[in-house]
Amino acid sequence: MFKPRLFPGGVHPHEGVNGKEVNKGNAIRELPAPERVVIPLSQHIGAPAKPVVAKGDHVLMGQVIAEAGGFVSAPVHSSVSGTVAEISTVKLCNGNETQAITIVNDFKDEWVELHPAEHPETLSQAELQSIVRGAGIVGMGGATFPTAVKLTPASGKVIEKFILNGAECEPYLTADHRLMLEKPVQIIDGLRLMMLSFGVKEAVIGIEDNKKDAIAAMKAACRDVEGIRVQALPVRYPQGGEKQLIYAITRREVPAGGLPIDVGCVVCNVGTVYAIQQAIREGKPLVQRVVTAGGLMNNPGNYLVRVGTRVRSLIEACGGVKPEVRQLVNGGPMMGVAFNDVDAPITKGTSGILALGPEAIDPPEGPCIRCGRCMRHCPMKLLPVHMDQNVRDENYEEAERLGIMSCIECGACTYVCPAKRMLTQSFRMGKKVIAARQRAAKEIAQKAQEELKKEQEAAGKEAK
Amino acid sequence: MQQMQKKLIIASSPHIRDSVTTRRIMQEVCLALAPAGIAGIVYFGVDALKLILISVCTCVLTEYLYQRLMNQKVTAGDWSAVVTGLLIAYNVPASAPWWIPVVGGVFAILLVKQLFGGIGSNFANPALTARAVLFISWGSIMGSYPVTRYMEDAVSSATPLALLQQDPSQVSVWTLLIGNHGGVLGETCAIALILGGVYLIIRGIADWRIPVSFICTAFVCFLLQGGFDLALKEVLAGGLLLGAFFMATDYVTTPTSVPGRFIMGAGCGLLLFLIRAFANYPEGCSFAILFMNVMTPMIDRFTMPKYFGEVKKHG
Numbered sequence: 001m002f003k004p005r006l007f008p009g010g011v012h013p014h015e016g017v018n019g020k021e022v023n024k025g026n027a028i029r030e031l032p033a034p035e036r037v038v039i040p041l042s043q044h045i046g047a048p049a050k051p052v053v054a055k056g057d058h059v060l061m062g063q064v065i066a067e068a069g070g071f072v073s074a075p076v077h078s079s080v081s082g083t084v085a086e087i088s089t090v091k092l093c094n095g096n097e098t099q100a101i102t103i104v105n106d107f108k109d110e111w112v113e114l115h116p117a118e119h120p121e122t123l124s125q126a127e128l129q130s131i132v133r134g135a136g137i138v139g140m141g142g143a144t145f146p147t148a149v150k151l152t153p154a155s156g157k158v159i160e161k162f163i164l165n166g167a168e169c170e171p172y173l174t175a176d177h178r179l180m181l182e183k184p185v186q187i188i189d190g191l192r193l194m195m196l197s198f199g200v201k202e203a204v205i206g207i208e209d210n211k212k213d214a215i216a217a218m219k220a221a222c223r224d225v226e227g228i229r230v231q232a233l234p235v236r237y238p239q240g241g242e243k244q245l246i247y248a249i250t251r252r253e254v255p256a257g258g259l260p261i262d263v264g265c266v267v268c269n270v271g272t273v274y275a276i277q278q279a280i281r282e283g284k285p286l287v288q289r290v291v292t293a294g295g296l297m298n299n300p301g302n303y304l305v306r307v308g309t310r311v312r313s314l315i316e317a318c319g320g321v322k323p324e325v326r327q328l329v330n331g332g333p334m335m336g337v338a339f340n341d342v343d344a345p346i347t348k349g350t351s352g353i354l355a356l357g358p359e360a361i362d363p364p365e366g367p368c369i370r371c372g373r374c375m376r377h378c379p380m381k382l383l384p385v386h387m388d389q390n391v392r393d394e395n396y397e398e399a400e401r402l403g404i405m406s407c408i409e410c411g412a413c414t415y416v417c418p419a420k421r422m423l424t425q426s427f428r429m430g431k432k433v434i435a436a437r438q439r440a441a442k443e444i445a446q447k448a449q450e451e452l453k454k455e456q457e458a459a460g461k462e463a464k
Numbered sequence: 465m466q467q468m469q470k471k472l473i474i475a476s477s478p479h480i481r482d483s484v485t486t487r488r489i490m491q492e493v494c495l496a497l498a499p500a501g502i503a504g505i506v507y508f509g510v511d512a513l514k515l516i517l518i519s520v521c522t523c524v525l526t527e528y529l530y531q532r533l534m535n536q537k538v539t540a541g542d543w544s545a546v547v548t549g550l551l552i553a554y555n556v557p558a559s560a561p562w563w564i565p566v567v568g569g570v571f572a573i574l575l576v577k578q579l580f581g582g583i584g585s586n587f588a589n590p591a592l593t594a595r596a597v598l599f600i601s602w603g604s605i606m607g608s609y610p611v612t613r614y615m616e617d618a619v620s621s622a623t624p625l626a627l628l629q630q631d632p633s634q635v636s637v638w639t640l641l642i643g644n645h646g647g648v649l650g651e652t653c654a655i656a657l658i659l660g661g662v663y664l665i666i667r668g669i670a671d672w673r674i675p676v677s678f679i680c681t682a683f684v685c686f687l688l689q690g691g692f693d694l695a696l697k698e699v700l701a702g703g704l705l706l707g708a709f710f711m712a713t714d715y716v717t718t719p720t721s722v723p724g725r726f727i728m729g730a731g732c733g734l735l736l737f738l739i740r741a742f743a744n745y746p747e748g749c750s751f752a753i754l755f756m757n758v759m760t761p762m763i764d765r766f767t768m769p770k771y772f773g774e775v776k777k778h779g
Contacts, residue, residue: 007772008772011482013478013480013482014480014482014483016480095474171480243772243773247772253772253773254773255773255775256771256772256773256774256775257775258773312465315465320465321468323468325468325471325472326471326472326473327472327473327474327475327479328472329477329479333477333478333479333480334477334478334479334480335477335478336477336479337477338472338473338474338475338476338477338479339472339474340469340472340473340474341469342465342469356479356480359480359481360473360475360479360480361473361475362475363481363485366485366486366539366542366583367539367581367582367583367584367585368584369486369489369544369583369584369715369716370584370715370716370718370720371489371715372671372715372720373484375720375721379772380771380772380773381769381770381771381772382771382772383720383721383768383769383771385720402771403771403774406771406772406773406774409477411477411478414478414481415478415480415481415482416482416484417481417482418482418484418485418486418488418489419485419486419584420481420485422476424476424477424478425476428476
């Protein structure tokens with residue numbers, strides 16, 4: 001009925017050694033739980049969770065150890081059974097420092113008492129939201145936005161369509177691919193329960209067509225389910241970008257600064273939906289996830305990893321890294337974050353740990369030759385060459401007018417630039433400056449308003 | 465593991481890059497220019513080879529010396545000066561003395577390219593500007609075209625362009641295609657130029673929009689002026705193909721937006737027609753492109769595309 005239509009721009013990045021081709025054949029293996037897990041309290045966008053256990057407490061697997069610190073937040077659960085050793089500050093793969101709870105594993109894997117939903121097919125929206133919130137589920141594609149918030153549309157907005165993101169467009173990453181192959185029934189089940197709860201009649205699962213086996217598996221799983229279809233998508237990065245995926249499937253453009261719900265869509269990663277299904281059917285919170293260990297690992301693979309496992313354990317399970325490794329990346333090579341501490345814990349948002357070689361070293365920047373490749377490849381149809389010029393000239397107003405705030409930092413422009421200019425980096429900085437200025441302007445306006453109010457009150461009193 | 469950790473670098477994403485580099489692009493342009501140069505050497509002999517070498521060496525050396533003297537990072541190895549050198553040589557007649565490409569090369573690299581900030585910052589195509597200056601300063605040298613080694617009669621030493629506007633039937637399409645006629649050394653062989661141009665487009669180096677709109681606009685204009693025969697021959701003759709494929713597609717001096725590139729090509733085609741058909745000069749290609757080069761910032765300004773999800777602001 002619909003022909004898949006490509007979003008504008010995009011690139012087709014090359015894969016290095018142990019890329020998708022190697023790793024997509026590696027079935028998900030369970031990484032043995034480590035002796036200690038270090039579970040960060042901030043594994044999501046929003047307020048950090050607040051600890052509800054203390055040093056010396058005995059905890060069970062799946063027990064809440066920190067509760068949500070606000071509406072946009074998520075609780076955190078223990079991924080092992082054992083004893084709380086300490087609550088301390090740790091550095092995450094993304095460089096942020098956060099509080100974390102260290103638990104010494106007793107290797108009994110005793111689960112806390114689980115409460116599967118009693119009537120999963122007739123959950124009200126509020127019940128589903130509460131299950132998702134309680135299970136600590138966040139966007140598992142890497143964005144880590146609390147899923148319960150996403151599933152609570154602002155008043156007046158209606159979810160017309162669920163879109164499942166199975167694109168997995170970043171090179172090297174195969175975690176979603178394996179999950180779709182190995183758990184298609186559960187993913188479809190989770191999606192169906194979400195549709196029933198929200199009264200949504202239509203859902204589309206977008207999968208890049210370099211994953212023919214995953215497409216077949218998902219198609220088979222949803223054959224008898226009404227309203228769900230699988231959409232094969234052309235292979236093109238960033239196909240898994242929320243706005244790009246919505247455009248490719250529905251041809252709707254999410255307005256700049258808007259959310260998918262503004263065009264009636266909610267996009268969830270397949271891993272997230274799997275977690276939702278586990279929470280509804282089994283009552284299990286999010287305490288483990290599939291992580292791709294790829295690149296220059298001796299034995300790359302896809303692992304089911306307990307949240308809080310140190311990266312070191314994963315690398316050891318892969319037989320170590322090859323000697324030419326120069327960079328470790330949390331996530332994919334296009335948008336992932338480089339880190340250098342192997343003791344950092346794996347979190348709910350870690351889709352992959354990649355070891356990259358000398359190709360990860362930034363080549364020297366040359367002058368822009370105005371070839372226009374960055375513009376042709378920008379999936380947001382922005383003008384990177386002009387935006388970059390304005391950021392470097394500190395002409396932020398013009399950069400903003402050119403739409404810099406719509407930049408999704410996918411890295412396509414930097415990838416294709418023949419002069420090797422660090423465009424994405426420049427935009428990241430420009431966006432930060434502009435956001436800071438907007439906040440400052442808001443504060444000043446607020447203060448002025450308050451003062452005006454005070455003056456008016458004072459004037460009112462005098463008049464009396 | 466500890467040893468590995470020490471070697472690790474932290475950098476902002478993306479962590480992988482495409483293999484295309486500025487140097488690579490320039491090398492490909494040189495490769496695409498090769499057939500036309502070979503044709504020039506075949507038709508005009510050692511003179512042509514000599515001028516090409518002098519021109520390329522002058523350009524690269526000028527760039528190198530300037531950057532060394534100014535304590536700048538030396539980018540003379542990026543092959544962009546080689547492209548400029550080739551284009552200058554292709555735009556002079558093979559009978560020109562050795563100092564013509566030297567003057568042209570120094571002018572192009574020093575005045576047009578480096579003094580405006582080097583690669584990426586020049587406002588007009590260096591090779592074209594050099595050609596225009598040489599043409600105006602030494603008109604008799606630049607305007608006298610030697611006969612090719614295979615020409616049967618000396619009569620046709622007048623360029624096909626001059627003959628075309630009098631009577632198109634004096635020139636055969638075949639002659640124009642193989643390039644056995646008078647002209648500057650790199651512009652005569654249409655087949656070689658088309659070959660190189662198509663290569664650039666297929667390799668994704670040149671945007672097809674500019675040459676296609678350039679050639680089509682010129683073709684339609686001449687079609688209206690004098691019919692199909694004239695239009696076809698006008699397109700194949702003179703510097704049109706060299707200009708459309710290799711000079712109007714110069715990244716630095718052409719608009720970056722898609723509609724802007726169509727405007728660029730169409731503008732070049734129209735101006736070329738006006739100059740060839742109505743002005744004093746028989747050839748209008750360089751001036752047409754130069755004029756559009758200067759218009760580029762304005763075209764870019766007025767053809768700024770809407771970005772994804774951009775909301776029209778009201779009021």
